[in-house]
Amino acid sequence: MIFAQSLIKSYRKGALVTNVLKGVTFRVAQGEFVAIMGPSGSGKSTLLNILGLLDRPDGGRYLLGGADFSSADDDALSAARNRTIGFVFQQFHLLERASALRNVTLPLLYADENTGDEMVLAERALEAVGLSDRGDYLPSELSGGQQQRVAIARALINDPALILADEPTGNLDAQNATEILDIFRRLADSARTVVLVTHDRGVAERADRILAFEDGRIVADEAMQSRPRASTAKVP
């Protein structure tokens, strides 16, 4: 699903050049649940942005689903983000004035293909994250965990092959964090690829595999011994 080879990225601020990625190479297979773990400032969010086609590397090769987007124009990148990638953010990034259902349908506004009745799709996506009874609620009427589940439903609505999550549990308490991670676990079990960025070892250990990241490089590639199943606690 993901093939990254010697990815390099640096930022220039005035005369100061910061090398954020210093040659990152790894592969992720379809259906894998991978955590990129590292301290803040280690470049893992930059890596995620490149994986998500929000940013371009300065050097190296990146293939997403076998396709090379290095010379693709902005429209093609946008279309690929819409079709093959679902983003989940630490801040949820929900539109405050719109209902949960409306938030979930947002990616459909930008979809090229007509995939059927949007409301039905949105309800199905909310059901998948256990929120089918909260469709008409505004984000402010939902708990943090529920808001993040709405965001996951939004990421799922175009049926993407890849889910990219940037500190998805960073703003949640332990209970909610567990529930969110359970959802990612189930997504990976149903052959979706999940890449999650975190600084929290406890969160990373829920993945199949941990890429330890430090100072712009992968310093360890560690497979978890026993793939933890989805926790028995039923998601409400």
Next chain:
Amino acid sequence: MISIPARRRKFARGLLLSLQLLATHRLRTALSVSGLLMGVAAVIVMAAIGKGAEQRVLDRLRAMGTDLLVVRAAPAQRVAGRQRQVDSHTLLRAADGDAIVGESAFAVAAAPAVDQSLVVRWGRLNTATTLTGTTAQGLRIRNIEAESGRLFDDVDGRARRRVALLGATVARNLFAGLDPVGHIVRVGSVPFEVIGVTRLRGTDPGGLDLDDVVVVPLETAMRRLLNIAYVHAVFVQARSSLELEVLEQDVREILRSRLAVRSGVLDPFVIQNQAVLLRTERGAARAMNRLVMGTAVLALVVGGIGILAVMLISVRERTREIGLRRALGAKRRDIRRQFVFESAMLAVAGGTAGVIAGIAAAGAAAVLGPWELVVPWSAGLLGLVCSMLLGLAVGVIPATRAARLEPVEALRAV
């Protein structure tokens, strides 16, 4: 590929979402469109007052005959094959008026007329005045109305009755405050019954007293007073004062052919119009239009700046939303379109409210105030269209700014 109805549905849903988001800042949104609202409303009220005033001016000018052509007979040079030196004879006949109305599409009515200076007497008083003979139609198109008594009609004319209408000046000179109606005056040496006094007409732009006149039926004047078979003038009313020039050409051709004027020979008549009045009329209309146009442009500029300012703030505030939409697959043009349409929606909302407020205010002013107002529906429609175009135009700057944002940066914004 995506089907058209689906695309339209998507577009409508996008707009709906935009509306929901705009509703977040109700006060600010209201303030931003209030400039346009007041501007459009002010323009509508001004246009209403202006149109009302213009209408009044035009009505008055028209009452003085801005839609009239006067064909005045020049003295005939040959009568019955003989050269004439005396300039009292003309070739114009009463039937020429009917012919003009029959043949030219631009003429709606015509009335022949004769006139002559003479003396009118009552008792021991006398006054030198102008006698006018014309038809009932002629009274109408020249706006001669009765202040007291009655006007004469076609029956009076056909019977050649000796009935007379006195102009206000003549009535004052002879009767000095008494009601002349029913009294017998002598016009020249012929007794006439006064059947009415005409409504005050004032002077023409040259200062000629339009009330120093005695008006009698055409046939009476021709057969009983002047003993002539020709007329001095034919008044022709145009369908509109704007068509006077084409009407003049028609009249010229019709008369030249009726009078069998050979080419190369001068017209045996002159055609006059109220050139001074027409200039005044057109000048008044133009001045009013310029005033309203100027105000409208000013109002739109001010309103546009208000919307532009709010849209710029909105783009800055919603940077993260823009980043999110880009991450979810929005192309740059999707973002640009969204903000242009939001701007247009604001402008249309403001414009609509302004048109409603303006028409309501104009209506209220018409009921309460001393003004005559003409509610300018066309101005209302124009206001709406202009508001929308304005919104689209001023939306381009903030929308382009929004579309240029890099998704990564935008998502990081606070």
